[in-house]
Amino acid sequence: MAGHIQDRWYKTETDPNGKTIRVKTERYGSGMRYRARYIGPDGTEKSQSFPDGKKRLAENWLTKLKADMDGGRFIDPKAGRTTFRQYAEKWLAAQTTDMTTRESVSVQIRRHAIPYLGTRPLGSFKPEHIRDWLSELERAVPASSYRRVIFASVSAVFTAAVEDDYLHRNPCKASTVKAPAPGGSRIVPWARQRTFAVRAALPPEYQAMVDLGGGCGLRQGEIFGLPVEEIGFDTGWLNVVNQVKVVDGKLIFARPKRDKERDVPLPDLVAHVLKKHIEAHPPVRVTLPWQRPDGALVTKRLLFTRPGGGAVRRTDFNTRLWKPALVTAGVIPEPKPGERHQAAREHGMHALRHFYASVLLDAGESIKALSTYLGHTDAGFTLRVYTHLLPSSEGRTRKAVDSMYAGTDSAPDGPETAQD
8 A cells, every 4th residue: 555544533652551552632523534645756745634434435545546656647636636727827828839829729718618617626527527518618609610629729738737647538538528520511702792792881991901802812910911012013912921910919010820921913903992092091100019019119001090090900890890791791680789790700801812712713723823822831721621612624624615616606506517
């Protein structure tokens, strides 16, 4: 047996006759009677207390402890009492990924996991607790794809806790726990009519955003952070070198996603729209920290700003301008009085990039070129997302044959025409 059991209610003494006797201690009848004491793998003494009448339980506990230490499965009981909230906060503070990723994961953990799992000690987690949490999550987050992202972040916390010896197994990886299904539905690009209906529903000073998203494939933050100096009206190229992001609740200038700067073809009609926009709404100088809230201040002349100046904040724009435009264009229903607009992740500004991709692929542009223009790191990812939008072989055949007959005086009369 590892360690020994101390009886706090009795102590052993030697009487005047040299006989060993048991004598009641000052603690007799109060508090936990038995203390199981042992030396942990780190060489320090540890203990666990048990009430009167539970000596056999204390002995069994020590026996299991020895088996765990011999088998390399030892978990310090004190560590197992650490709550999910305590460990998750510590884990989040130690993350070394880029600030945007850290903030995204932080929101997932603090908003969707800690309120449900936060008070439970790590050592007490069982698969059933994760299944119950996933049921709650399904009611709170309709999008399965986002629930899957949240689940992955929570599982990462548990994996780290296992590696740090706070618990034996990750309950998220139990066979009875099913991760939310990936967003398996294919992307359905907006039609031209919908794209321009949303554009028309936006205030005039923001309508050109749709042209940059749908005509150049820029992300929302890249549109918000586009400086006029990066628009090559003479060269026909648009340089995407930065974006506006929110980190720790503060707006900053930062490099594009995954630090991937790129050049995007600037179509003539989009260039014309941007020139008219600049004439009607001159660029405004905006100063923000670079890369992090405490970074060096950088000033850029932005095409789009808030009324009165200042960079556009994503949440404000989406809530006050984008979703009302979706309602006007008939994309989502108008909310009832006192209610918020319905969730519409598939109809966010990212839908403009899907529209851009569909237009280019339909025109015969290659996946490799599209991947470059969208700023994807891997062309394989672009292919997986948009492969269903590629023109089919039979579609290309019809177009090829139709183009051969284009301009002829009459339609072919039958097989003999081909023979001629």
